[in-house]
Amino acid sequence: MSDTATVETHCVRDLVEKDFSSGAHPIWCPGCGDYGVLAGLESALVKLGRPPHEVALVSGIGCSSRLPGYMSCYGFHGVHGRALAAATGLKLARPDLEVITVGGDGDGFSIGGNHFIHACRRNVDMLYLVMDNRVYGMTKGQPSPTTEPDWDSSLTPGGIGIRPFNPISMAIAAGANFVARGFSGDPKGLADLIVEAIKWPGFAFLEVLSPCITFRPEEFDWKGKVRHDAVAVKNDRAAAAAAALTDDGFSLGVLFRGAEAAAEVSSQVRSSLAAIEQQFMVGATQ
Amino acid sequence: MARSSLSLVFAGSGGSGAMTAGTLFLRAAAGAGYFGVMTQLFGAQVRGGESAALVQISNEPIECQPDRFDVFFAIDWDKVDQFAAEIPLDKNSVVISDPSAGAIPASIAKSKPRALSVVMSDPTMTRLARAMRGKRSNIFVAGLAGTLAGIVAAELRAALETVLGHKSEEVMAANAAALENGIKAAAAIDLDLRVTEPKHESRWLITGNEAIGLGALRGGIKFVGCYPITPATDLVEWLSPQLHSMGGRLILAEDELASINMVLGASYGGQPAMTVTAGPGLSLMTEAIGLGVAAEIPAVIVDVMRAGPSTGIASKTEQSDLNIAIFGGHGDAPRIVIAPLSVGDCLATGEWAVYVAEALQTPVIVLSDQMIGQAKAIILPPSKRPEPMKRRTNGGASGAQFKRYALTADPITPMPLPGTEGYEWVAEGLTHNEAGLPVSGASAHVAQINKRAKKLEQFDPGELWGEVYGQGDTAILTFGSSVAPAREAARRLTNAGRPTRVIALRVLSPVPFKPLAAALKDVRRVLVLEQNHSGQLYRHLLGQKALPVSAESIARPGPLPFRPAEITAHIA
Numbered sequence: 001m002s003d004t005a006t007v008e009t010h011c012v013r014d015l016v017e018k019d020f021s022s023g024a025h026p027i028w029c030p031g032c033g034d035y036g037v038l039a040g041l042e043s044a045l046v047k048l049g050r051p052p053h054e055v056a057l058v059s060g061i062g063c064s065s066r067l068p069g070y071m072s073c074y075g076f077h078g079v080h081g082r083a084l085a086a087a088t089g090l091k092l093a094r095p096d097l098e099v100i101t102v103g104g105d106g107d108g109f110s111i112g113g114n115h116f117i118h119a120c121r122r123n124v125d126m127l128y129l130v131m132d133n134r135v136y137g138m139t140k141g142q143p144s145p146t147t148e149p150d151w152d153s154s155l156t157p158g159g160i161g162i163r164p165f166n167p168i169s170m171a172i173a174a175g176a177n178f179v180a181r182g183f184s185g186d187p188k189g190l191a192d193l194i195v196e197a198i199k200w201p202g203f204a205f206l207e208v209l210s211p212c213i214t215f216r217p218e219e220f221d222w223k224g225k226v227r228h229d230a231v232a233v234k235n236d237r238a239a240a241a242a243a244a245l246t247d248d249g250f251s252l253g254v255l256f257r258g259a260e261a262a263a264e265v266s267s268q269v270r271s272s273l274a275a276i277e278q279q280f281m282v283g284a285t286q
Numbered sequence: 287m288a289r290s291s292l293s294l295v296f297a298g299s300g301g302s303g304a305m306t307a308g309t310l311f312l313r314a315a316a317g318a319g320y321f322g323v324m325t326q327l328f329g330a331q332v333r334g335g336e337s338a339a340l341v342q343i344s345n346e347p348i349e350c351q352p353d354r355f356d357v358f359f360a361i362d363w364d365k366v367d368q369f370a371a372e373i374p375l376d377k378n379s380v381v382i383s384d385p386s387a388g389a390i391p392a393s394i395a396k397s398k399p400r401a402l403s404v405v406m407s408d409p410t411m412t413r414l415a416r417a418m419r420g421k422r423s424n425i426f427v428a429g430l431a432g433t434l435a436g437i438v439a440a441e442l443r444a445a446l447e448t449v450l451g452h453k454s455e456e457v458m459a460a461n462a463a464a465l466e467n468g469i470k471a472a473a474a475i476d477l478d479l480r481v482t483e484p485k486h487e488s489r490w491l492i493t494g495n496e497a498i499g500l501g502a503l504r505g506g507i508k509f510v511g512c513y514p515i516t517p518a519t520d521l522v523e524w525l526s527p528q529l530h531s532m533g534g535r536l537i538l539a540e541d542e543l544a545s546i547n548m549v550l551g552a553s554y555g556g557q558p559a560m561t562v563t564a565g566p567g568l569s570l571m572t573e574a575i576g577l578g579v580a581a582e583i584p585a586v587i588v589d590v591m592r593a594g595p596s597t598g599i600a601s602k603t604e605q606s607d608l609n610i611a612i613f614g615g616h617g618d619a620p621r622i623v624i625a626p627l628s629v630g631d632c633l634a635t636g637e638w639a640v641y642v643a644e645a646l647q648t649p650v651i652v653l654s655d656q657m658i659g660q661a662k663a664i665i666l667p668p669s670k671r672p673e674p675m676k677r678r679t680n681g682g683a684s685g686a687q688f689k690r691y692a693l694t695a696d697p698i699t700p701m702p703l704p705g706t707e708g709y710e711w712v713a714e715g716l717t718h719n720e721a722g723l724p725v726s727g728a729s730a731h732v733a734q735i736n737k738r739a740k741k742l743e744q745f746d747p748g749e750l751w752g753e754v755y756g757q758g759d760t761a762i763l764t765f766g767s768s769v770a771p772a773r774e775a776a777r778r779l780t781n782a783g784r785p786t787r788v789i790a791l792r793v794l795s796p797v798p799f800k801p802l803a804a805a806l807k808d809v810r811r812v813l814v815l816e817q818n819h820s821g822q823l824y825r826h827l828l829g830q831k832a833l834p835v836s837a838e839s840i841a842r843p844g845p846l847p848f849r850p851a852e853i854t855a856h857i858a
Contacts (some may be wrong), residue, residue: 052710069722072686077581078574078713088537114543153531159767269531276503281488281667283317284488
C-alpha cells in the first residue's frame with residue numbers, strides 16, 4: 001500500500017514509508033517509544049511529498065539522536081546538545097532543504113538548553129522534535145530536566161529534588177512560532193502534527209512523549225494519561241505560555257500558533273571583491 | 287640627514303584622542319608614499335581609557351616593534367605609567383609635552399630623553415571655548431608630528447578629511463584649525479624627523495584582522511558563525527557587511543559552542559564556513575573541532591591569540607595557543623594549523639585556509655595574534671595568491687548506504703552535497719564504517735583513524751609551508767608576529783658579520799618535514815623563538831624529531847613584543 005503524495009510534492013513518483021528507511025537496525029530496546037516517532041516521521045514525509053534527498057535530519061547524542069542513521073535522508077549526527085546550532089547553520093546555508101532536528105530531553109533541555117532558547121528566538125524555518133522520555137536512557141537511568149523531582153535513581157537517591165523544566169512554556173516564551181505535543185503511541189496523530197509543524201512558518205517545536213520502557217517502565221501508563229485536543233489552541237503567546245505552566249504535561253495537539261514571519265534567509269550579491277579591496281588602496285594608482 | 291625610519295608615540299588619557307592622532311599621522315604618511323605600521327596600547331576601561339598609539343614610518347616595509355622610540359608626544363600624562371614598560375625610550379629620544387600637563391613622570395624621565403615643551407592648543411582660545419569644544423591637542427599634535435616628519439600640509443589635511451570627515455561641519459572646522467596650528471608650530475621646533483623619500487609605490491593600508499577577513503572572502507567563505515571576543519571582534523565587524531554584500535551571511539551566535547557547530551552545519555550543507563575567536567573561545571570549540579575531524583567536515587577557525595591562560599590579558603598579544611590548536615580536543619584528532627607571518631601574509635593565509643579545509647575536508651585553524659591582527663600597516667599589495675582548491679563532492683557509487691567514508695586508495699572521499707539524489711549520507715561523530723553507520727568494532731575504528739591521518743600525511747603545502755629569509759649557519763625558527771623582529775635581528779647580525787637566517791613557519795601542523803629539513807641544511811645553530819612560557823613550538827618540533835637535539839629555545843610569555851635587540855642579545 002502506498003500513500004499518494006500531497007499537494008506540495010517536489011517529485012513525480014509516489015513516496016512510501018519504506019523509501020525513508022535506511023535499513024539499519026535501531027539500537028532501541030523493543031517497545032521503545034522512538035519506534036513510534038520514526039514511523040510518524042516517515043509517514044509525515046510521505047504526506048509532505050519531500051523525497052529523502054531533500055530532507056536533512058540533525059541530531060545530538062542519546063538514544064533518540066540515533067534516529068538520522070535509521071532514515072535514508074541526509075543527516076548530521078553531531079555532539080551532545082549542539083544539534084540546533086548545526087541545524088541553524090545548515091538551514092541558513094541551504095534553505096531549500098527540509099531541516100528537521102531530533103533528539104531527547106537531555107540533549108535538548110540540559111546541555112542543549114541554551115541553544116534551545118536561542119533557536120526559538122531566531123525563528124528559522126525548521127522543526128525541532130524532542131522525544132521526551134523524562135530520563136537519560138543512553139547512560140542508563142539518570143534524571144533529565146523533565147524528570148519528576150522525586151524519581152529515585154542511584155545517582156540521585158530519593159530524587160533530584162529540582163522542579164522539572166517546562167519545555168512548552170519555555171519555547172513559547174522564547175519565541176517559537178509553533179508549539180505542539182505529540183505521543184509516540186499515536187504515530188498517525190504524530191504524523192499529522194509533524195506535517196502541520198513543518199508547514200507552519202518559522203521555528204516549530206514538537207515535544208513527543210516517548211516512553212523509555214527500560215529505565216522508566218512506569219511510563220507504560222502514559223497511554224492512559226494523554227488527552228487529545230484537550231487544549232484550545234492559543235494564538236496569544238502569553239496565554240499559551242501560562243496555560244502550559246498549569247498543564248499536567250499530557251495535553252496533546254497544537255498548543256500555540258504564532259504570527260511571526262520566519263527568519264529572513266535570503267542574501268544577494270551586491271558587490272565584488274574588486275570593489276571591496278578598493279577601501280585599502282593608497283598611493284600612486286588611487 | 288634623513289633617517290630610514292621614524293618611530294613615534296602618541297599617548298594620552300581617555301578623550302585626549304591619542305589613537306586619532308596616530309591614525310591621522312599614519313594615514314597622512316600613507317598618502318605621502320611611506321610604508322609604516324601602527325599598534326595600540328589600551329588601558330582597562332571599555333571606552334575612553336588611557337591609550338597610546340605607537341607608529342613607525344619608513345621608506346621600506348616595516349613591521350616589527352623598535353628597540354626604542356624616537357619621539358614621544360604626550361597629549362597628557364594621565365596614567366602613562368602603565369605603558370612605560372612597553373614604550374622604551376633612551377637619551378636619544380625626544381619627549382614633547384604641553385607645559386600645562388605638568389612635569390614628565392619619573393617612569394618616562396628615567397630614560398633621560400630630551401624634553402621639549404610645546405603648547406598644544408590655540409593659545410588665543412578662551413577657557414570657555416576650550417571647555418566647550420575641547421582643546422583638540424591630538425589633532426594639533428598630528429599636524430606637528432607630520433610636519434616635523436616632512437609630510438606636506440596637503441597630505442595632513444587630506445588625512446583629516448578621510449579619518450574624521452564624517453563629523454559635523456563645526457567639529458571639522460575646529461579640527462582643521464587645530465591641524466593648521468600644529469603645522470605652523472613645527473617651524474619653531476628644532477627637531478628634524480624627516481624620513482628618506484619613498485618611492486610612492488601603490489600600497490595598501492590594512493590591519494591583520496581585515497586581511498584575514500578579505501582573504502577568507504577571496505577563498506569563498508559564505509557562512510560565518512561567531513561570538514565577539516577581544517581581539518577578534520573587529521575582524522568579524524569588518525567582515526559582516528562585506529560578506530553580506532557578497533551573498534553570504536554572518537550569524538551572531540549565542541556562544542562559541544553554537545558558533546562552531548553552526549559552521550559545521552553550514553559546511554555540511556556545502557557552504558565554505560568559518561568562525562573567528564580568541565583563546566578562551568578556542569578552548570570551548572575543541573569538542574566540535576574533534577567532530578569536524580571525525581565526521582570529515584571542512585571548517586576554518588581563526589584564533590587571534592591573546593595573553594593567556596584563562597581570561598589572561600584580552601587586549602595584548604601572546605603566542606600561547608599552539609598546543610591547543612594542534613592538540614585541543616580528546617582522542618587522536620589531528621587537524622591543520624597554519625599561521626600568517628605578517629599583516630600582509632594574512633591575506634594569502636586566510637584565503638589558503640579555506641582551500642585547505644575544503645580540499646582536505648577537515649578543520650583548519652589559523653593562528654593569528656593580537657599584534658598582527660590589530661596592527662594597521664602600510665604594505666605592498668600582496669601579489670601571490672594561493673592556488674584555489676575545491677571540495678570533492680562527486681564520485682563513488684550511488685545507492686543505499688552511500689559510502690561517504692570509503693576506504694579507498696585516496697583518503698579524501700567524495701562528500702556529496704545534500705540535495706543530491708542517490709547519495710544520501712549522514713555526517714557521523716561516532717566511530718563509523720564506510721557507510722557512516724556507527725560501529726564499535728576495532729577494525730573500522732582503526733581504519734577510519736588511519737584514513738584521516740593519511741589525509742594529513744599526504745598534504746603537501748608546496749611553497750606555502752613557510753619562508754626562509756637570508757642565509758647563514760645560524761637560524762632563528764619562528765612563526766607569527768615573532769617573524770618581524772626575528773628578521774630585523776637576523777639582518778643586524780648578518781651586517782655585523784654573523785650570517786643568520788630566519789625560518790618562518792606558515793604550516794605548524796602537520797610539520798612540513800621535508801622543506802624544514804631543507805631549510806635547516808648547513809645550519810649549525812638553530813634557535814626557536816616564540817612568545818609563550820613553555821616553548822610550545824620548540825617542544826612540538828623536537829617531539830616530532832624535526833629539529834636537532836642541540837636546538838635552543840627562546841621562549842617567554844607576552845604581553846611585551848619581542849624587540850630585535852632582545853633577540854640579538856640571545857644569539858651573540
